Every structure is written in structure tokens, then in C-alpha cells.
Amino acid sequence: MQDKLLEKLTSVVGAEHLVENPAQMGAFLTGAEAPLAVVLPGGTAEVAAVITLCNDLGVKLCVGGHTVSSKGLSGGVAMVLSRMNRVLEIDHENLVAEVEAGALHSMFQQQIAEQGLYFPPEPYGGEGSSIGACISAGDLDCKSFLYGPPRTYVLGFEMVLPTGEVLNCGSKVIKNVSGYDLIHFIVGSRGTLGVITKVLLKLLPLPEARRTIIGSFASLAKAVQVAQIIMERKIYPARLNLLNAPLAGQLAPGSGPIAAGPQVLVDLEGFQNSTEHLADELMALFRLEGARDALCLDQPAAIDDFWRQWLQLKKAYHDAAQDRAIDFLVGPAHLAEALNGLEKLVADLDSDSGLIVHILNGNLRLFPSPAHDLPALLQEVNRLALRLGGNLAGDLGYRLKCEELRENEMWQEMVALTDGIRSRFDPKGILAPGVHQ
Secondary structure, eight states: OHHHHHHHHHHHHOGGGEEOOHHHHGGGEESSOOOSEEEOOOSHHHHHHHHHHHHHHTOOEEEESSOEEOTTOTTSEEEEOTTOOOEEEEETTTTEEEEETTSBHHHHHHHHHTTTEEOOSOOTTGGGOBHHHHHHHOOOOTTHHHHOOGGGGEEEEEEEOTTSOEEEEEOSSSOOOSSSOHHHHHTTOTTSSOEEEEEEEEOEEOOSEEEEEEEEOSOHHHHHHHHHHHHHTTOOOSEEEEEOHHHHTTOOOTTOOOOSSOEEEEEEEEOHHHHHHHHHHHHHHHHHTTOSEEEEEOSHHHHHHHHHHHHHHHHHHHHHHGGGOEEEEOOGGGHHHHHHHHHHHOTTTTTTSEEEEEGGGTEEEEEOOTTSOHHHHHHHHHHHHHHTTOEESHHHHHHHHHHHTTOHHHHHHHHHHHHHHHHHHOTTOOBOTTOOO
């Protein structure tokens, strides 16, 4: 069957867009398992043909914009959409763009910025992340408090179903749904319900001015205190983040080094006068609150370079941690309590472990050192989050919550519901074998 499958895949995408050599496939894959082949389709028709073939033969298939997770994909097919990378339309009058799913997120942002337009969500997986990955993951980023999560910007999509049929949904209007909202239901489905090939995105005007404020402090507690003072003053920037000292030391602001220690990072976007005023106010606040160092970036190139480093840092730690990252959320007012609780659980919180906090979202991402017993730490962090009215992120958080409440039936009902939805879209279960909703 393998020879037959490879022959048919070659007839669909061409020999030059089919990769069989394991060494060459490595450039397109993450994970330890090896698929039979990597295919790079050039359009929706080829995507549909590959999916139909895999469905007919019962072959597992996983999709990515530029790289694909090979988890559960042994003997299957990895589909990479990097050839489908065009910006098909930029509609200035309606503030809408139609983009192929394989387009690089960062390149799309750069292209529309040159035309005075803005797509706020951060690239999900760093600079190599695609628009399709952003929509498929549908995750919060550190700009979500001000601008809303990625799903806010999805007006429609083209998606190939696991049976090979092409589904078109949505249009260039903000409200085009009555009843169940299929458009936003697909966001965050992580490739389990179909393969997104095109996306219709809402855009915003490009902000008139930007400033980035970086403050270094003596302790994590002091950094959180300063961040909370910012919120108490009703200052809600595009980003308000915190890094512990080991991570902060890996960022290099363009205008020179900054004193060591945990850092508060503030990204201001808006009108010229108000942005300048807020930048001055925050610099004064940092100094008043005893910052070891404070820096204001006001040049676009320096600002872009700094936040590019931020994305690279997040991705590097995420990749290195693999399944060891602990991601949990609490109300922003409980961040100090959450941090105090973490410090009791993780003695090396400001030395060996990594910590990223999206302050406005109340999101803490801990990268514990290998010395920690991860299962035991997960249980303790889960109890901490629940005590503060929060939760661990994702399905893991829901499962641990059910375990803590001794509600196994509730967990089983949720699994049955999600599995039932998935099977309605994908009866043979060929898509995204490594994803368990």
C-alpha cells in the first residue's frame, strides 16, 4: 500500500513537492515519529486530493504551515502548506484581507503595515509561524486583553473537510451568523476538524505611535507590584508582561544593556500625544518605585527588534520545555498571590526555572527546571490556581480540575462530547492523530 500511496501522492503534487528521504523530511517535522512522506500542495484542489486519498486508504494525516508535528504520524502523511503563502486581497474600504493559510504571520503583518493596516495577534509559534497556525491554535497571546484573541479577527475561511469536500464559510461583514457560530467554532480546533486553506481576516488601522518601556527590578514581587500599580491607574497597554531574571537576561534592548533582574515590559500603541504622555508617566513610575534601571524605546526599528526577541525567547523556551511547561491563569488581581504560591512550590523561581507572565490576561507560564517532579508540581499548581479562582490552561487543566473535585463523570462527558464532534467531521479519524481534545 505504501508504494501505491506514494505513487498517487506524486501524481497529485508532483515529484518535486513530495519528500520521502528521512533526512530531508526532518526540515519539515517536529517530534520523534517518522511519517511515510511530506507533501507540499500548491492550492486547495491539491489539498483536497491528498486528503481524499488519505481518507480512502485510512492513512493518518497531519498539517502545518511550515512544520508539522509528527506525533502519532508513523506511516502517515505530513502536509506542509508553505507553498500556499499568498495574500490574495487587501480590502482597504472594508478593512479585510484574504490570506492563504501557509502565509507567514510576520510577513503578512509587515506587508499590511506598509499599507497603513494592522493585524494585532502575535505569531503563535514565533517568526516561522503561519496564519493558519494562528487560527488553528486560537490561543490567547499577550495582546489579547486590549485587542481580543485571534478568533476576534476571523470573518470567514475556506476549509477542506476530512472527506475531501471544500467548505466556504463567512464573508466581509462583522455579523453574518444566526444560531451556531461555525466560523469561530473552527478556531482553536488544532486541525482535528479539517484543513484551513484560506482565511478572511478583519484588520485595524496601524497605530499612529509606539513606545516600549522596560524596567528592571530587585525582585519578582516588586515587579508584580509595579505592574499592578499600572493597572490601578487604568493604564492598559498593548502588552504588559513580566519575565523572571534568567529570561530577562536573554533580551538585549537596542540602545544598550539594562541592569539584571526581573523585568516589566510595556508596549504602548495609540495616538502620538497620548502615547508619549503615557511613556513619560511610566518612566517616572518605574523610577519612583525603585527600578534598578528603566529604558524607553522610541524608534520603530528598535521596538520591532525587541519584540522580535521576545517572540524568539518564548518559542525557544516552549520548544525546549516540550511537555514540561505549566500554563495557568488567574484573575489579574490575584497575580501577587499566585506568584507567592509559586515561590513556595518552586524554590528556584528566579534562578533555574523560567517564568513568563502576561499580566493583563492573568496568564503565568512556568518552565520548571528538570530537577522538579512534574506530575507532583502540576497537581500543586492546579490546586493553587483553583484556590485563586483560576485554572490550568487547556484540556489538562479541565481534567485536573475534575480530578480535584472528584468529578470523573464530568470529565468523561466532556471527552465523549468532543470525540463525538470530531467523529462527525472525521469519521475515519485520519486527521491530527497527535491531538487529543
